[in-house]
Amino acid sequence: MKTVYMDNNATTRVAPEVVEAMDPFFRDLWGNPSSMHYFGGQVARHLEKARADVAALIGADPAEIIFTSCGTESNNAVISGAAEILGRGARIITTRVEHQAVLGPCRHLKQLGHDVVEIGVDAVGQPNIADLRKALQHQPCFVTCMWANNETGTVFPMAEIAEIAKSAGAVVHTDAVQAVGKLPVDVRKTPVDMLSFSGHKLHAPKGIGVLYVRRGTKFRPLLLGGHQEHGRRAGTENVPYIVGLGRACELAGRSMSAEQSEVGRLRDRLESGLLAKCPKGTMVNGDRDRRLPNTTNMSFRYIEGEAILYHLSDLGIAASSGSACTSGSLEVSHVLRAMGVPAEFAQGSIRFSLSRYTTREEVDYVVEKVPVIVNRLRALSPFVTDGD
Numbered sequence: 001m002k003t004v005y006m007d008n009n010a011t012t013r014v015a016p017e018v019v020e021a022m023d024p025f026f027r028d029l030w031g032n033p034s035s036m037h038y039f040g041g042q043v044a045r046h047l048e049k050a051r052a053d054v055a056a057l058i059g060a061d062p063a064e065i066i067f068t069s070c071g072t073e074s075n076n077a078v079i080s081g082a083a084e085i086l087g088r089g090a091r092i093i094t095t096r097v098e099h100q101a102v103l104g105p106c107r108h109l110k111q112l113g114h115d116v117v118e119i120g121v122d123a124v125g126q127p128n129i130a131d132l133r134k135a136l137q138h139q140p141c142f143v144t145c146m147w148a149n150n151e152t153g154t155v156f157p158m159a160e161i162a163e164i165a166k167s168a169g170a171v172v173h174t175d176a177v178q179a180v181g182k183l184p185v186d187v188r189k190t191p192v193d194m195l196s197f198s199g200h201k202l203h204a205p206k207g208i209g210v211l212y213v214r215r216g217t218k219f220r221p222l223l224l225g226g227h228q229e230h231g232r233r234a235g236t237e238n239v240p241y242i243v244g245l246g247r248a249c250e251l252a253g254r255s256m257s258a259e260q261s262e263v264g265r266l267r268d269r270l271e272s273g274l275l276a277k278c279p280k281g282t283m284v285n286g287d288r289d290r291r292l293p294n295t296t297n298m299s300f301r302y303i304e305g306e307a308i309l310y311h312l313s314d315l316g317i318a319a320s321s322g323s324a325c326t327s328g329s330l331e332v333s334h335v336l337r338a339m340g341v342p343a344e345f346a347q348g349s350i351r352f353s354l355s356r357y358t359t360r361e362e363v364d365y366v367v368e369k370v371p372v373i374v375n376r377l378r379a380l381s382p383f384v385t386d387g388d
């Protein structure tokens with residue numbers, strides 16, 4: 001069966017160059033980088049080379065990079081650490097459209113009695129800056145805010161947010177899991193104190209993450225025990241995956257601008273193709289002017305996103321939906337809800353996320369198949385009238 005993978009915001013294919021770079025570390029170079037002997041020293045060199053390649057992609061110093069197991073771990077380390085460092089009186093500010101890897105730890109702190117404020121967003125998913133300024137009037141304060149949204153692709157003005165928050169005296173973290181590798185991310189231009197990202201969103205394997213901590217920022221480790229990562233993350237380093245991530249960052253840095261403009265062209269071809277073939281009751285969710293080049297989130301009114309996905313999957317097409325079936329009822333995505341997308345649109349939302357491996361033929365196949373499915377489901381929907 002023909003397969004078309006358009007769910008790259010969920011995870012990406014591991015690049016063949018990355019597999020190749022990792023291979024020797026499963027066979028010959030299996031030493032522990034902390035060991036004093038030859039086996040360790042040989043591996044430690046590669047670990048530090050990968051650290052330098054990762055740092056270079058985001059304009060950081062290698063000493064500011066901590067390897068973790070995933071984006072979720074990086075976010076949890078920062079958020080629980082900030083609450084402890086800043087103490088009970090501190091305010092934690094986030095947005096209503098964050099990934100659960102941020103909302104989960106923030107809401108846990110709220111349950112423990114911390115002052116947690118979730119800033120709302122407008123109709124295209126941009127945060128309300130006036131509300132942010134108001135929330136920042138309370139100090140001390142910690143701000144955690146995503147760089148790019150995983151569901152809609154909306155890109156936040158992170159430099160502006162960081163400048164506003166820093167000048168109010170806050171400590172600032174960004175969840176850049178969807179941004180790194182897809183957009184230029186440079187901590188020299190964006191004054192965040194901490195930044196998280198994850199290997200499996202940029203063609204490295206699952207199970208490797210990064211936490212950038214700007215020099216001088218107070219940091220409390222999540223994992224205690226060993227002295228690895230200069231005492232900032234205990235646990236023997238996952239050397240093969242770290243080496244793979246280093247290679248993935250090198251590839252992303254080298255080809256980002258050409259690759260992303262090609263990916264953007266294919267995404268636009270997909271989006272305009274679908275809008276032309278399904279002109280009624282179709283909308284694009286998110287900020288079309290400030291958006292990840294690989295992402296489109298489209299809503300088809302009066303039908304269920306999960307039903308579309310199911311039929312797409314039968315045709316070998318992998319995408320994802322903004323609604324989740326929980327106990328028999330369709331729960332609308334918290335992101336689309338926060339943007340005020342009407343329920344009859346939000347329930348029929350589909351996210352297509354492309355990558356460097358997506359081809360024009362694949363896009364045309366999806367543009368051919370989706371309208372057939374949408375029309376078939378609409379014909380069955382009790383809500384559709386002749387005017388729709």
Ligand code: PLP
Nearest residue numbers: 070071072099101150177178198
């Ligand atoms: N943050 C965002 C914005 C994400 O999209 C994801 C994963 O989808 C995560 C955090 C979690 O990353 P990981 O899967 O590496 O834990």
